Amino acid sequence: MAIDKIRVGIIGAGQNTRKMHIPKLMGLPGVELIEVANRTIASSKKIASEFNIPRVRSSWQEIINSEDVDAIVIGTWPYLHCEASCAALQSGKHVLCEARMAMNHSEAQLMLQASEASPHLTAQLVPAPFTLHADKTIRAYIDHGRLGELLHFQVDFQSNSITNLDGLLHWRRNKKYSGENVMFLGIIYESILRWTVPAIKVSATGNIFINKAIDPESGKQVPIEIPDYLSVQMELENGIHGSMLITETSLHASPPTIKIFGSEGCLKIDFIPDGKLWYGAKADDSMQEVEILPHDKGSWRVEEEFINAIRGKEEVKLTTFNTGVEYMRFTQAVMESYREDGNTKP
Template sequence: MTSQPINIGLIGAGGNTRLRHIPGFASLNGVVVTGVCNRSRESGQRVADEFGIENVYDSWEELVADPDIDAICIGTWPYMHCTLVLEALEHGKHVMTEARMAMDAADAHTMLEAARHYPDQVTQIVPAPHTLNLDKTIKKLIGEGYVGDVLSVDASISQGGFVDLEKPFHWRQSRDFSGFNIMGLGIWYEAIMRWIGPASTVQALARTTVRNRKDESGKSHVISVPDHVEILCEMFSGPTLHIRFSDVLGHAPGNAVWIYGTEGTLHVDGVNIKLYGGQKDDKGLSEVDIKPELAGDWRVEEEFINAIRGLEEITHTSFQDGVRYMEFTEAVTRSAQSGKKIHLPF
């Protein structure tokens, strides 16, 4: 399929699909988004009209079965990802799915096993994008011994501010739609995995501060997804990892990750997306220049199409890495529920 045109079908056309995926595919030679299926035909038609998409489908089953579609881009909430990936693969389609990968680790393993049954079909998860420009530099510095042996990693992430009782219910707060995913926790863990690898054990405390919220229609929803978690991990590569992730802390410091080693320290500024470093003989931290050859950027659609054409392998993000972060996010809830240390992998 190196030179053949590639027809893309969209299942779910939410914000990221409209902002990123449709323009991303449109920018590539020989790639056309030819079909869309959204939650209703009317909403699908609006997307088609906005972006000049030829076909609108009444059901995702109809889109997946269309022999003229070569690849599927899944933009639904996580509760549909496993079902759609399996059906797409069985119908001979390449498939890219929005993050988070799945509802839970079991679904993620099922998706990975299905992908292995169809090795000629490309599978990809939309990656965590926020540190793409820093990742290669962080890995290079750690690999070259800039920090020495990594001893401890500390991540402090806040998505909100003070407790807001009036904030409307969000689908990420629904177990039915989101499963074991907790806020944006998996996004940051995915980035940290790129630098120091996965966790071997997880211990967690979790709190749900606001237990009821109303949606835009005024319907009340009971919430069991935590809005504050404290996590302590042992990493296979040696260090400990502490993550504080919260949606309810007012005047919290800006999002940041600190990587402490025997010879130096790295600080990831998660607000301004900058990297700082300092070694033993330095008086403090200074900004690390990101060399052009190490800079990263959003190229998700390009990587997907290149993989279909046999030009590169999927790295951002593979189903194998998706399984790892889904095991981690489930382990956080399992530990918080049981009070026990959870060993990975499952």
Template sequence: MDTLRVGVIGAGANTRLRHIPGFQEIEGVSVEVVCNRSESSSRSVAEAFGIERIAKTWQEVVEDPEIDAICIGTWPYLHAPITIAALEAGKHVLTEARMAMNAAEAEEMLAASKAHPDLVAQIVPSPFTLKWDKTIAKILEAEELGTLREVRFQKSLGLNVDANAALNWRQDKELSGNNTLMLGIYYEVVKRWLKADPKRLLANGSVFTKERRVPNGSSKPIEIPETITTIAEYDSGLRLVGQMSGVELGASTDEYVIAGSKGSLRMDLRVGKLFKTLLGSKEDVVNPLPEDMADWRVEADFVESIRSGKPVTLTNFEDGLAYMRFTDAAIESLAKDSAWVEL
């Protein structure tokens, strides 16, 4: 097979840590060109990874006839325009999460991918539970927990504690859109396990630091919640409770719980363990079978889908749209004083 030639647009931390090395490890794949936010940063990345060319604009990479696939590592504000342009130019697309600024952009991306079914369109998946996903799916399919009653996820991190800290891209609505902390990425995992979306949602959240400094010395109002709690309901009566806090210091909370009529699963991402408790039994560690364990292979999956036509599962644009709709619904509920919003 001819060499698959990749162009990289946006070389942030995850692109440098995962995507570029991941592609360079695959036989028959070449990272040909990189475009970062400035010429100097593009050149720095190119020199660090032995990439021969740099581009001054993302459009140059998309329009380059020597490029077969685009890896997008920018902030969310460019995901939709680059994805759509790349697909229209006949390029395969791997875009960093979060999928887009909002569900409307995600819908446009999905429509573009459907208009070019011969091209692979993939989103970088939420990676935190990959090791245990198959094990959890087997437990749910076997109905070991009985009738599911509630699913909960909770994540705390101190991104927004310091009121004197400058504005970061995750709080900048012009760069991040409706994406709020890690809400969409954590919901993506729930969707992966349950294979269903809730029917309605309400959200409550707060912004404590109303303005933050920007590089030009002025300040910018903060619209994205610094902490948010969501409650969603499914047709079956199952509840989903999610809490994202950016205002906690100290020991971080990072877990999922699936509660049913016969038992519960608890995934503690701080210690990297899955626990199961059944009625009449104590909590036990669940160790996945070797054949059920998965790890990061985003770049390899992307290349395999291009070469073999294997459907994208982690993560396809349909699932990306689902988590963007969930995120949008949370923002809409907040704007309506925590009213229920239909999904």
């Protein structure tokens, strides 16, 4: 498919959209950013002025219905992902949607159904970024038997709070905008899916330590419903067990890590952008840093992949709507288990 010019509309110019999507799309040949609609007209005009986007729309629906737009980047919080993505696909627009995919598993399924109803359109999610550079190497170590029989894995993701007791409610802890998404749970699980198979059992407990914040819209103190401490146990389809400790209540915490334990060796990745990868065999005294070879090192190429997929040059891999449905299925199951204080099958 030869498409010389691709005209892009922006719905929601959040931090990642301004930092990554807009500049990188502008750097691709034959791509024009022509319309933007943010949460307010004032913020839309500011974005348009900053990036020389010629047309400001007063609502996101105007971009959906615009005959001048070929593709849409949805950079809002999760509350609008399903409605905007489905509407865009039904209007014949290609879609690049920000992570987290949706408010819940049901919305994610609706998005997948909308994409499957229009297979000629590209539908892509922004991928979990932290392990892109190391995914191929991790997968190779597993496939080539460097770890032996896989036994279990451990996720340790601890950080300081994003919401102070006397501070404003962050959107990630606002159920109105985040739904079932909690902290970095879905992002971590998406990364793990690149190396192994989905979960079939989960059990989760948690807590809400910082349980009140100021609603930026009303100015009133409101209760927080999304946990800031979560402990998850799981079993994967291949029988491997895993555990996750994810918190936003840890002072002086160590950098987050994921460790994969096997009968013959162990891998550890520092779960930060371009984090180091470590390996130790059974006979080694300690773990050593793994050199990731240039031809194995992945990188952020989300916008390039999106445009290439529209032009028929490659298929979307990171991340497909199918993968998004899987991580939302897992996220939903974890939150149901947390609320029920018991086991829930994804």
